Amino acid sequence: MGDLSTVFVLSSVVTYLVALIFFAVDVSALGGHAPKRTVRKAANIAVALSWLGVGLQAVGLALRGIAAGRVPWANMYEFSLTFSFVAVLAFLLINRKRDIRYLGVFATFLAVAVLYVAFWQLYVEADGVQPILDSYWLVIHVSIAAASTGVFAIAAAASLLQLVQHRQSRRRAVAEERVLVASGGGAEAPVSQPAGAAAGSSGSAAPSTFVGRLMAQLPDAESLERFAYRLNAVAFVGWTLTVVAGAIWAEAAWGRPWGWDPKETWSLVIWLIYAAYLHVRATVGWTINRFAWFGLIGFAALLANFYVVNIFFPGNHSYSGL
Amino acid sequence: MSRYAPEGLKESEGGAAPAPTAGPRLGVVGWLRWAWRQLTSMRVALMLLLLLAVVALPGSFFPQRPQTPEAVAEYLETNPELGPFLDAIGMFDVYGSPWFSAVYLLLFVSLIGCIVPRTFAHAQAMRAGPSRVPRNFARFPTQTTVRTRRKASSAVGAAEAVLGRGYKRATTTRDDGVVEISAERGYGRETGNLVFHLALVGLLVVTAWGQLVQYRGQAVVVEGDAMVNSAVDYDTFTSGAWFDSDSQEAFRIQLDEFTSVFTEAARPDAFTADVTLTRGDGETSTAQIQPNSPLSVGDANVYLTGNGYAPVITVTDASGDVAFSGPVLFLPQDTAYTSTGVILVPDANRGEPQLGFSGQLFPTALRAEDGTVLGSTFPQPNDPVLILNLWTGDLGLDDGTPQNLFVLDTEGLEQAMDVTEDGAEFPLELELEPGETVELPDGQGSVTFSELRRFAALDVRWDPSVPWMGVFAALAFLGLAASLFLPRRRLWLRIEPGESGTVVHAAALARGDDPGLQRELDRVIDAVTKKTARPEAKNDG
Ligand code: HEM
Numbered sequence: 102m103g104d105l106s107t108v109f110v111l112s113s114v115v116t117y118l119v120a121l122i123f124f125a126v127d128v129s130a131l132g133g134h135a136p137k138r139t140v141r142k143a144a145n146i147a148v149a150l151s152w153l154g155v156g157l158q159a160v161g162l163a164l165r166g167i168a169a170g171r172v173p174w175a176n177m178y179e180f181s182l183t184f185s186f187v188a189v190l191a192f193l194l195i196n197r198k199r200d201i202r203y204l205g206v207f208a209t210f211l212a213v214a215v216l217y218v219a220f221w222q223l224y225v226e227a228d229g230v231q232p233i234l235d236s237y238w239l240v241i242h243v244s245i246a247a248a249s250t251g252v253f254a255i256a257a258a259a260s261l262l263q264l265v266q267h268r269q270s271r272r273r274a275v276a277e278e279r280v281l282v283a284s285g286g287g288a289e290a291p292v293s294q295p296a297g298a299a300a301g302s303s304g305s306a307a308p309s310t311f312v313g314r315l316m317a318q319l320p321d322a323e324s325l326e327r328f329a330y331r332l333n334a335v336a337f338v339g340w341t342l343t344v345v346a347g348a349i350w351a352e353a354a355w356g357r358p359w360g361w362d363p364k365e366t367w368s369l370v371i372w373l374i375y376a377a378y379l380h381v382r383a384t385v386g387w388t389i390n391r392f393a394w395f396g397l398i399g400f401a402a403l404l405a406n407f408y409v410v411n412i413f414f415p416g417n418h419s420y421s422g423l
Numbered sequence: 424m425s426r427y428a429p430e431g432l433k434e435s436e437g438g439a440a441p442a443p444t445a446g447p448r449l450g451v452v453g454w455l456r457w458a459w460r461q462l463t464s465m466r467v468a469l470m471l472l473l474l475l476a477v478v479a480l481p482g483s484f485f486p487q488r489p490q491t492p493e494a495v496a497e498y499l500e501t502n503p504e505l506g507p508f509l510d511a512i513g514m515f516d517v518y519g520s521p522w523f524s525a526v527y528l529l530l531f532v533s534l535i536g537c538i539v540p541r542t543f544a545h546a547q548a549m550r551a552g553p554s555r556v557p558r559n560f561a562r563f564p565t566q567t568t569v570r571t572r573r574k575a576s577s578a579v580g581a582a583e584a585v586l587g588r589g590y591k592r593a594t595t596t597r598d599d600g601v602v603e604i605s606a607e608r609g610y611g612r613e614t615g616n617l618v619f620h621l622a623l624v625g626l627l628v629v630t631a632w633g634q635l636v637q638y639r640g641q642a643v644v645v646e647g648d649a650m651v652n653s654a655v656d657y658d659t660f661t662s663g664a665w666f667d668s669d670s671q672e673a674f675r676i677q678l679d680e681f682t683s684v685f686t687e688a689a690r691p692d693a694f695t696a697d698v699t700l701t702r703g704d705g706e707t708s709t710a711q712i713q714p715n716s717p718l719s720v721g722d723a724n725v726y727l728t729g730n731g732y733a734p735v736i737t738v739t740d741a742s743g744d745v746a747f748s749g750p751v752l753f754l755p756q757d758t759a760y761t762s763t764g765v766i767l768v769p770d771a772n773r774g775e776p777q778l779g780f781s782g783q784l785f786p787t788a789l790r791a792e793d794g795t796v797l798g799s800t801f802p803q804p805n806d807p808v809l810i811l812n813l814w815t816g817d818l819g820l821d822d823g824t825p826q827n828l829f830v831l832d833t834e835g836l837e838q839a840m841d842v843t844e845d846g847a848e849f850p851l852e853l854e855l856e857p858g859e860t861v862e863l864p865d866g867q868g869s870v871t872f873s874e875l876r877r878f879a880a881l882d883v884r885w886d887p888s889v890p891w892m893g894v895f896a897a898l899a900f901l902g903l904a905a906s907l908f909l910p911r912r913r914l915w916l917r918i919e920p921g922e923s924g925t926v927v928h929a930a931a932l933a934r935g936d937d938p939g940l941q942r943e944l945d946r947v948i949d950a951v952t953k954k955t956a957r958p959e960a961k962n963d964g
Contacts, residue, residue: 228686228688228690229686229690229692231690231691231714232691232692232693232694232713232714232715233714233715235693235714235715236715238715327936327938330936331936331938334907334908337903337907338900338903338904338907338908341899341900341903342900345896345897345900348892348896349893352889353715353716353717354714354715355726355728356639356717356724356726356728356882356884357884357886358889358892359630360490361482361487361489361490361517361518362490363482363483366479366480366482366483367480367483369476369479370476370479370480373472373473373475373476373479374473374476376472377469377472377473377476379907380465380468380469380472381469383935384465410483414483414484
């Protein structure tokens with residue numbers, strides 16, 4: 102049963118890899134010289150493949166759970182499976198409501214990378230759990246952690262794009278100014294004209310680089326930022342629940358709700374970073390670029406919490422690892 | 424005081440605190456007021472949040488004394504240069520250090536200074552109802568103007584009906600016949616935000632209180648033995664500064680049996696301590712303690728935190744007297760429960776010399792072809808073998824230095840040796856299985872390994888703040904969800920009766936990010952105009 106699970110998960114990795122290639126083809130068409138198309142065939146194929154991949158992964162997860170006789174998220178290998186599954190699923194579900202196929206490259210790349218590391222470094226045979234982990238809080242605490250991590254991941258991808266988009270839009274603004282200057286035909290032209298005033302002529306200043314053309318087809322930085330914020334807010338509530346459920350479990354298992362175990366400490370630090378992010382966004386009148394940085398730093402801490410703290414920091418969570 | 428702007432408009436929010444007026448003439452009160460304003464500003468709150476994240480991190484890099492004192496001692500030993508410096512700046516007790524405390528206390532002072540005024544402001548706003556209708560709608564990104572053939576009075580009725588659910592509203596008729604409606608919903612967003620922040624304060628307060636009154640005791644109990652819940656009976660006992668021994672529930676726990684289940688691959692599957700509990704009033708009952716399911720006695724919880732083997736040993740000395748008899752704790756060293764322990768016999772031979780044994784226990788012995796024990800293959804006692812080394816001399820128990828219970832301090836001791844056939848010396852090994860007795864060399868007496876028992880390590884903990892932590896955590900969670908997901912919206916309508924129909928101006932404003940705002944405005948406008956409208960101008964920003 103465990104081997105069958107592995108087969109399904111491996112075939113989902115292959116499927117994601119092919120989907121990634123199709124997403125990349127789509128992106129390169131967007132950024133290439135091809136005329137603006139309404140039908141993005143490659144992207145549609147990629148989305149269909151991603152659904153297939155998610156389906157295969159779901160079967161793989163279920164078989165893993167059956168093989169081990171418990172929920173399939175009790176060690177790092179299984180947690181990797183679960184959170185990459187949620188990340189792709191979240192991407193696909195959101196994509197049904199609004200077109201975010203441009204994030205497909207990130208979602209499938211994340212899944213391929215996470216699953217690759219899971220097989221290469223973290224694989225363990227399907228087995229039961231130690232008595233200390235044998236609790237329904239395992240089901241609650243870890244599943245919410247995996248789901249939140251998956252959603253934070255998609256938000257981080259949007260934040261990354263937002264930063265790229267911001268740089269590109271500054272370039273576009275400069276380019277448009279130049280067009281204006283050129284079409285103005287003389288030294289009299291208003292060189293310092295604000296970008297907004299040139300909005301009407303946006304078609305005339307086609308970006309000249311690949312990234313420029315690509316980004317011109319994607320939502321603007323403000324929309325990307327709002328999108329990332331909404332996901333981060335949902336995931337933040339999930340992370341809050343993760344920490345609270347963890348504390349309740351720790352009370353039952355170790356006799357204290359909070360003990361500054363490295364994993365607990367890092368979970369709190371992650372929570373504080375995202376809380377700061379929400380504060381920054383809610384009140385301090387900063388530019389939206391900084392919000393994106395906060396989100397990315399939070400996600401980096403999340404990855405470190407999983408890949409670094411679990412493995413290298415001794416603590417009560419260590420035995421849940423490899 | 425707080426610069427929270429209910430208008431929700433960017434220009435009225437955030438920004439730096441207003442610069443203090445004319446520094447030199449500020450005076451002490453002025454400075455204090457300025458400092459307070461700084462501390463309760465969003466910008467400083469933000470810095471403190473991030474600072475808290477930063478100062479919490481070192482505790483995950485360095486071993487912490489309250490959690491793992493042995494690891495700290497080891498770190499100090501292996502890093503004689505850096506260790507003492509790190510110790511001096513509190514790196515081995517980060518969460519008790521002055522700088523960590525300073526950051527979180529400042530953060531919470533800032534939090535209270537920020538939230539309390541907002542709570543009053545919010546209560547006032549809720550009582551006052553919807554705000555005045557702004558004069559100029561053009562400055563709002565979400566606004567529209569439509570013309571309808573409906574009569575003004577019917578349009579007003581329709582607007583009130585559609586806003587009736589969910590909105591607080593106020594309708595005023597101006598002298599010129601123009602009707603203005605101000606509607607507002609989502610007070611729960613701000614309420615949730617305040618509840619969330621106040622619940623965090625609650626969480627901190629009950630945690631601090633719990634730290635002051637709690638106690639925790641650790642005891643190791645061998646099958647057949649018992650522990651009593653009193654400070655002196657524990658191996659280690661810690662309590663808060665306000666601890667009152669009256670709060671210590673009287674009870675006694677006897678370990679009747681300890682069972683463990685392992686899979687074939689030696690992975691632990693279940694640990695169960697069957698105990699007999701005797702309460703203060705003499706009432707007796709049996710219970711089970713397992714990992715993840717502590718035993719509750721009154722308000723105290725008893726946790727199962729460890730287990731191992733305790734061989735029962737009897738030592739007789741050269742004169743044939745029983746110098747030692749009882750179970751000895753052996754500490755598991757690996758997943759197959761290869762365990763080490765020490766038997767100290769200070770009373771042997773009236774101390775001249777004393778005897779000491781260092782031993783290894785193999786629950787399921789793996790033997791080489793010649794019969795020598797190589798190790799343990801399984802944690803269950805399928806074929807237990809105890810191997811002892813004998814030491815004689817002065818055990819050094821009288822000089823008062825604390826002894827490690829599981830490692831023999833061999834200073835002042837001489838190891839008993841054996842010789843092979845070709846004359847080489849090697850340490851004497853006494854091999855025992857349960858029920859066996861072996862003679863010590865040179866008529867020094869004998870050792871008996873009569874039976875193998877198990878021990879359980881029990882943690883008893885009483886912390887009355889835990890249920891309250893749960894309450895505040897739940898409040899914080901609900902408040903947070905409300906604060907993030909309840910839409911806070913204001914809608915304003917200006918309904919102007921005219922010759923050729925009624926003109927309706929409308930604007931909407933949300934607090935924070937609200938993708939549904941335009942849809943909401945459209946919904947209200949549709950109801951007011953009932954399809955008979957022709958849009959004049961629409962700006963959906
Ligand atoms: C323990 C420290 C704190 C934590 C963990 C924390 C956490 C949060 C979180 C998660 C939010 C997001 C909810 C939302 O966006 O509506 C929030 C909002 C807010 N916080 Fe805090 N906070 C803390 C301290 C403070 C302090 C010291 C202040 C005041 C100086 C403050 C003022 C605010 C305000 C005004 C909002 C509302 C933003 C809005 O209306 O959207 N917080 N806080």
